[in-house]
Amino acid sequence: MELRLFARRSFRGGVHPPENKSLTEHKPIEILPPPAMVVIPVQQHIGAPGKPIVQVGDTVRVGDRLTEPGGYVSVPVHASISGTVKAIEPRPHPLGTSVLSIVIEGDGQDQWSPEVQEDPNWQQLTAEEIRDRIQMAGLAGMGGAAFPTHVKLSPPPNKPIDTFILNGAECEPYLTADHRLMLEYSEEIVRGMAIMLRILRPKRAIIAIEDNKMDAVRVMREAAGKEGLNCEVVALPVKYPQGAEKQLIKALTGREVPRGGLPMDVGCLVQNVGTARAVYHAVQKRRPVVDRVVTVTGRGVAEPKNVLVRIGSSFAYVLEHCGGLRDGAARVLMGGPMMGIAQFTLDVPVVKGTSGIVVLSQEEVRERREAACIRCGRCVDACPMGLMPTAIYHLVKHKRFDEAQEYGVLDCIECGSCAYVCPAGLPLVHAMKFGKLEVSKRMRAAS
Amino acid sequence: MEDKLWKVSTSPHLSDRESIPRIMWLVAASLAPAGIGAVYFFGARAAWTIFLAVASAIATEAAIQKLRGKPITVHDGSAFVTGLLLAYNLPAEVPFWIPIIGSAFAIALGKQIFGGLGYNPMNPALLGRAFLLASWPTHMTIFRTPPRGGTISGIDVETGATPLNLLKQAQDVLHQAKVAPGEVPAQKISEAMMHISKLYESYGNLFWGKVGGCLGETSVFLLLIGAAFLLYKRYIDLRIPVGYIGSVALLTWAFGGSEGLFTGNPLFHVLAGGLVLGAFFMATDMVTSPITPRGKWIFGIGCGVITVIIRLIGGYPEGVSYSILLMNLTVPLLDRYTKPAIFGARKR
Numbered sequence: 001m002e003l004r005l006f007a008r009r010s011f012r013g014g015v016h017p018p019e020n021k022s023l024t025e026h027k028p029i030e031i032l033p034p035p036a037m038v039v040i041p042v043q044q045h046i047g048a049p050g051k052p053i054v055q056v057g058d059t060v061r062v063g064d065r066l067t068e069p070g071g072y073v074s075v076p077v078h079a080s081i082s083g084t085v086k087a088i089e090p091r092p093h094p095l096g097t098s099v100l101s102i103v104i105e106g107d108g109q110d111q112w113s114p115e116v117q118e119d120p121n122w123q124q125l126t127a128e129e130i131r132d133r134i135q136m137a138g139l140a141g142m143g144g145a146a147f148p149t150h151v152k153l154s155p156p157p158n159k160p161i162d163t164f165i166l167n168g169a170e171c172e173p174y175l176t177a178d179h180r181l182m183l184e185y186s187e188e189i190v191r192g193m194a195i196m197l198r199i200l201r202p203k204r205a206i207i208a209i210e211d212n213k214m215d216a217v218r219v220m221r222e223a224a225g226k227e228g229l230n231c232e233v234v235a236l237p238v239k240y241p242q243g244a245e246k247q248l249i250k251a252l253t254g255r256e257v258p259r260g261g262l263p264m265d266v267g268c269l270v271q272n273v274g275t276a277r278a279v280y281h282a283v284q285k286r287r288p289v290v291d292r293v294v295t296v297t298g299r300g301v302a303e304p305k306n307v308l309v310r311i312g313s314s315f316a317y318v319l320e321h322c323g324g325l326r327d328g329a330a331r332v333l334m335g336g337p338m339m340g341i342a343q344f345t346l347d348v349p350v351v352k353g354t355s356g357i358v359v360l361s362q363e364e365v366r367e368r369r370e371a372a373c374i375r376c377g378r379c380v381d382a383c384p385m386g387l388m389p390t391a392i393y394h395l396v397k398h399k400r401f402d403e404a405q406e407y408g409v410l411d412c413i414e415c416g417s418c419a420y421v422c423p424a425g426l427p428l429v430h431a432m433k434f435g436k437l438e439v440s441k442r443m444r445a446a447s
Numbered sequence: 448m449e450d451k452l453w454k455v456s457t458s459p460h461l462s463d464r465e466s467i468p469r470i471m472w473l474v475a476a477s478l479a480p481a482g483i484g485a486v487y488f489f490g491a492r493a494a495w496t497i498f499l500a501v502a503s504a505i506a507t508e509a510a511i512q513k514l515r516g517k518p519i520t521v522h523d524g525s526a527f528v529t530g531l532l533l534a535y536n537l538p539a540e541v542p543f544w545i546p547i548i549g550s551a552f553a554i555a556l557g558k559q560i561f562g563g564l565g566y567n568p569m570n571p572a573l574l575g576r577a578f579l580l581a582s583w584p585t586h587m588t589i590f591r592t593p594p595r596g597g598t599i600s601g602i603d604v605e606t607g608a609t610p611l612n613l614l615k616q617a618q619d620v621l622h623q624a625k626v627a628p629g630e631v632p633a634q635k636i637s638e639a640m641m642h643i644s645k646l647y648e649s650y651g652n653l654f655w656g657k658v659g660g661c662l663g664e665t666s667v668f669l670l671l672i673g674a675a676f677l678l679y680k681r682y683i684d685l686r687i688p689v690g691y692i693g694s695v696a697l698l699t700w701a702f703g704g705s706e707g708l709f710t711g712n713p714l715f716h717v718l719a720g721g722l723v724l725g726a727f728f729m730a731t732d733m734v735t736s737p738i739t740p741r742g743k744w745i746f747g748i749g750c751g752v753i754t755v756i757i758r759l760i761g762g763y764p765e766g767v768s769y770s771i772l773l774m775n776l777t778v779p780l781l782d783r784y785t786k787p788a789i790f791g792a793r794k795r
Contacts, residue, residue, distance in 0.1 A: 012790070015463070017461055017463070018461075096455075173461065246790060246791070250790075256790060256791045257790075257791050258791045258792075259789060259790070259791040259792050260791075261791065316448040316450060317448075319448060320448050324448060325448075330454065331453065331454065331455075331456070331460055332453050333458075333460060337458075337459060337460045337461045338458060338459045338460075338461065339458050339459070340458055340460065341458065342453070342454070342455035342456050342457075342458075342460070343453060343455070344452055344453050344454075344455050345450055345452070345453065346448060346450045346453075347450060358460075360460055360461075364460075364461065365456075365460055365461075366461070366462050367456070368462060368466075371467050371523075371564075371565075372562075372563065372564055372565035372566065373565050374467055374470075374564060374565045374733050374734050375565065375733050375734050375735075375736075375738050376470070376682075376733040376738075377684070377733070377737075377738035377739075378465075380738050380739060380740075380787065384790065385789060385790040386787040386788050386789045386790045386792075387787075387789060388738065388739065388782075388786060388787070390738065391738075391782070407786070408789045411789050411790065411791070414458070416458050416459030417459075419458075419459050419462070420459050420461060420462055420463060421462075421463055421465065422462070423465040423466050423467050423469070423470055424467055424565075425462070425466075427457060429457050429458055429459065430457040433457065
């Protein structure tokens with residue numbers, strides 16, 4: 001039994017970047033009209049890419065399936081507007097590579113597939129059928145990691161789940177999509193959660209929210225009560241990366257996911273609030289993932305807001321509906337400023353994992369010249385994984401990958417806390433990413 | 448919408464407002480109260496010594512960087528801090544060439560020779576002091592200027608010794624009397640005992656700085672003002688000074704007395720000499736101290752143990768500089784063997 005004198009739920013390390021959520025947190029979700037064209041990558045999830053089942057020239061309606069899953073750890077994609085398939089070719093993907101994508105030119109009709117309709121008998125579904133529906137609706141974690149939801153919901157029998165955690169922490173600065181979702185769609189989120197609880201049957205269910213969103217805590221508590229859901233709604237202290245799976249589990253249960261392990265190794269399962277809502281849609285409404293809520297923000301955007309946007313809409317299209325860019329816009333990110341991926345073009349589509357489009361101004365980015373490490377140790381204090389980022393940085397820099405592995409480079413979650421506090425402006429996360437890649441390559445070669 | 452080729456970079460895309468120059472200049476600012484105190488206690492000569500040490504440090508750094516064809520980075524404040532700390536480790540009446548040579552040595556052979564800021568294994572200022580002490584011991588150990596409103600020893604006796612010097616002398620007399628009874632005159636013994644008991648009551652003078660000693664080490668009060676600021680800014684980690692001062696207090700209490708175990712005077716040992724300056728401002732030097740939490744504890748305690756060994760057993764009244772320099776050398780090893788536990792490595 002661990003002695004806890006100060007029983008404030010938390011985890012080691014972490015940082016407190018300026019939140020800047022006030023840009024959008026009070027703005028209700030605005031529904032954007034379907035764009036004239038969408039680009040839908042066949043891969044928007046972690047796992048095998050899907051195989052196209054449409055051809056150029058085919059007409060499609062909203063919700064029509066476009067791909068066959070490429071395996072068990074794979075989900076299909078769906079048409080998000082009605083129209084004609086114009087091309088099936090590699091297109092820029094927000095993850096930085098070119099990915100085979102299905103380009104649909106809209107007919108302006110926004111006709112929905114007749115299969116998208118409420119299922120009055122969904123309560124009769126077996127757990128297997130529910131998982132199947134979730135897979136075929138194209139669900140991949142909407143928090144950003146985009147791991148196929150049905151796989152997460154299928155723990156092997158030797159790893160029973162006793163604690164289900166709904167993640168509404170939204171610890172990334174600037175982002176408010178989950179916050180608004182909880183305020184405006186609490187009922188649907190809670191229903192989706194109820195469906196997941198039904199197939200997992202955990203002993204304990206928790207909705208976790210950072211305490212800078214007390215309005216969401218109240219709303220979710222109320223919604224859970226109305227739904228008759230047996231769960232706790234916990235307000236966690238604001239600290240980045242509170243919403244990271246391992247840190248969240250640690251803060252809520254005191255359990256540490258073992259190195260190289262998964263939450264199910266400690267009987268936990270974490271799902272994002274947006275994913276819960278999508279589960280509700282998939283199971284009860286038979287509606288696949290064709291849109292999502294995106295926070296469009298940053299001081300480089302004229303009118304920051306939260307929008308509900310069709311998957312496959314280009315960043316340019318979304319930004320146009322937010323008043324366009326301001327002078328001095330310097331960086332376009334998919335995701336938040338701590339973990340988001342910088343885009344080289346606005347011609348990339350919104351995908352299932354796009355929680356935000358953040359355009360930072362030159363003043364916000366603060367580009368820095370690299371100096372030598374002065375061994376201040378701030379990165380060691382900030383690392384929520386207990387690593388020594390500066391040590392790993394130097395090992396990777398000198399290509400000493402075996403030692404980098406010993407120092408735990410593979411345990412890095414790339415949260416960016418170390419580089420955020422580094423007074424020397426060292427590209428610590430960059431080194432981590434590179435080190436992880438190299439170490440995994442070597443491990444594969446060795447096995 | 449107009450598109451362009453946007454600049455990309457790896458996450459995170461934000462940073463807090465901390466930078467090396469900011470840290471260094473704020474450390475320098477935290478040392479200001481003690482510097483003002485030095486000028487107050489020891490007069491204008493102290494100001495000159497400080498100025499020359501700092502100027503020499505900056506000039507040496509700039510000159511070597513120019514020779515090496517590297518960008519000149521004296522604006523980052525690190526050479527300034529080294530010069531300042533070296534000056535604080537000098538007696539009030541050193542000739543003016545001492546701070547100049549000391550700082551030049553500290554920067555050239557203590558720092559730049561290893562590649563500059565971030566690469567030096569030992570605290571440059573302390574290395575400069577050690578060099579001066581070895582080369583010109585007389586200049587470095589003569590304390591003749593009494594501080595304003597006080598005496599060199601901090602008590603009212605006719606002697607030219609600092610508190611720790613006087614304590615050492617008195618304890619040597621007592622030790623001699625014990626080893627060879629009868630050979631030491633009774634008057635000398637009673638004088639020594641009187642000195643010790645008076646020294647042990649001189650806390651006030653030690654705390655405010657009305658004692659002899661190096662420029663920046665005498666006033667515990669002024670040093671603690673700066674230390675509190677550094678702690679507030681989190682530029683120093685409490686583990687090192689707590690481990691350091693705590694172990695000095697414990698060990699001098701246990702072994703520092705002449706009447707057996709736990710008869711020593713820990714408070715005197717903590718307040719006297721350069722312990723507070725060393726523990727808060729030099730042992731905590733980022734470049735030359737460990738970066739792991741456990742390493743910091745071991746480092747601080749190690750400094751304390753060595754300081755006490757030198758003070759109680761060694762032939763030298765002080766012990767702060769050498770203890771920190773010795774522990775500096777253990778830092779790579781400490782960091783290696785005190786890695787924090789990686790998340791998920793220990794428990795379920």
